[in-house]
Amino acid sequence: MKIFNTLEEIDNIEETVVALGNFDGVHKGHQQIILRTVKSAEAAGLKSAVFTFSNHPKNLMAGKTVVKNILYPEEKASIIEKLGVDYMFNIPFDESILTMDPIDFIEHLLLEKFHMRQAYCGFNYHFGYKASGTAETLMKEGMKRGFGIHIQEPFEIDGNLVSSTFIRKLIQNGQVDQCMKYMGRLYSIGGEVVVGNKLGRTIGFPTSNIMIDETMVTPPNGVYVTYCVYNGVRYPSITNVGVKPTIGTYHKNVETHIFNFDKELYGKMIRVEFLQKTRDEQKFESVEALSRQITDDCITARSFHRRIAGTY
Numbered sequence: 121m122k123i124f125n126t127l128e129e130i131d132n133i134e135e136t137v138v139a140l141g142n143f144d145g146v147h148k149g150h151q152q153i154i155l156r157t158v159k160s161a162e163a164a165g166l167k168s169a170v171f172t173f174s175n176h177p178k179n180l181m182a183g184k185t186v187v188k189n190i191l192y193p194e195e196k197a198s199i200i201e202k203l204g205v206d207y208m209f210n211i212p213f214d215e216s217i218l219t220m221d222p223i224d225f226i227e228h229l230l231l232e233k234f235h236m237r238q239a240y241c242g243f244n245y246h247f248g249y250k251a252s253g254t255a256e257t258l259m260k261e262g263m264k265r266g267f268g269i270h271i272q273e274p275f276e277i278d279g280n281l282v283s284s285t286f287i288r289k290l291i292q293n294g295q296v297d298q299c300m301k302y303m304g305r306l307y308s309i310g311g312e313v314v315v316g317n318k319l320g321r322t323i324g325f326p327t328s329n330i331m332i333d334e335t336m337v338t339p340p341n342g343v344y345v346t347y348c349v350y351n352g353v354r355y356p357s358i359t360n361v362g363v364k365p366t367i368g369t370y371h372k373n374v375e376t377h378i379f380n381f382d383k384e385l386y387g388k389m390i391r392v393e394f395l396q397k398t399r400d401e402q403k404f405e406s407v408e409a410l411s412r413q414i415t416d417d418c419i420t421a422r423s424f425h426r427r428i429a430g431t432y
């Protein structure tokens with residue numbers, strides 16, 4: 121997949137079928153739109169493309185982070201690439217796009233820049249000045265100018281409208297066990313292993329710590345059954361998300377104890393995949409009490425892992 125990070129970089133591209141949307145989380149509704157785009161492009165002998173913004177439009181309008189993302193742009197790109205897309209237009213949402221007349225948006229971006237012949241978008245897609253362009257605007261202009269528009273109806277699973285907002289809420293409520301159903305993959309956080317207090321190993325539970333980025337959606341403090349992916353291998357693990365109140369005052373982080381594992385991971389990249397929240401983080405009266413609780417947590421997590429072995 122070829123990724124274009126600015127409009128200026130887009131040059132010499134072939135005609136396209138474009139999926140339009142923000143696609144944060146690349147959930148099952150998004151996947152359906154993108155897969156349909158890829159199929160149509162193949163059938164028509166065109167290139168498939170995804171047009172998305174690298175920053176959330178609502179954040180530019182508010183002047184600060186009001187919408188936290190589920191995925192980093194690189195993560196989003198990597199998931200979209202696996203769906204078979206040829207081009208990704210990952211463009212910064214700036215003043216000029218914010219204030220662009222919807223007709224100019226169609227003419228100058230979609231047609232002149234992206235060479236769009238067909239588009240797929242959700243029923244609630246908005247674009248251009250004050251988000252005044254809608255799926256209907258695209259329909260009308262498509263009839264006039266000869267491009268095709270396919271509008272995806274609301275996509276529901278178990279009566280829930282699958283949306284990025286819905287998935288953000290699941291994560292923020294600790295309902296990580298629901299993410300697979302709606303996103304088609306486990307919710308995960310990746311990062312570089314940083315040095316902690318080096319206390320974990322003294323209580324028998326060494327942990328690999330990664331920092332939490334508070335500009336992203338994060339799960340609530342608590343203990344989770346997880347997988348830890350390192351070097352392409354997926355290890356059963358248990359993870360504490362939190363501030364370690366028993367030990368002191370710390371920033372929120374993610375620390376994972378990997379079962380049957382004793383390698384040094386400082387400076388290495390790991391990814392923690394969340395299966396199930398098992399309890400809230402607590403302040404214990406002593407490190408011994410905490411250690412006893414972690415022993416119990418590990419028994420629970422190991423039996424969970426045994427139960428689901430081979431499922432994911």
Ligand SMILES: Cc1cc2nc3c(=O)[nH]c(=O)nc-3n(C[C@H](O)[C@H](O)[C@H](O)COP(=O)(O)O)c2cc1C
Pocket residue numbers: 316317318319320321325326327329343358359360363364365366367375376377400401402403404410414417418
């Ligand atoms: C499964 C698990 C559960 C934990 N639960 C708590 C908790 O409820 N309260 C708390 O203060 N710390 C909790 N911790 C964090 C420990 O305090 C922490 O792992 C220990 O202090 C070692 O920290 P270090 O990696 O910075 O050395 C938990 C850690 C693990 C692995």
Ligand SMILES: Nc1ncnc2c1ncn2[C@@H]1O[C@H](COP(=O)(O)OP(=O)(O)O)[C@@H](O)[C@H]1O
Pocket residue numbers: 313314315316317318319320321322325326327328329376377378379380381382383384385386
């Ligand atoms: N089973 C394990 N799970 C996670 N990390 C482990 C494990 N065994 C060894 N390690 C390593 O030990 C380090 C953690 O030890 P710990 O005493 O908790 O120190 P820190 O406070 O720096 O996390 C991790 O960075 C990792 O490299």
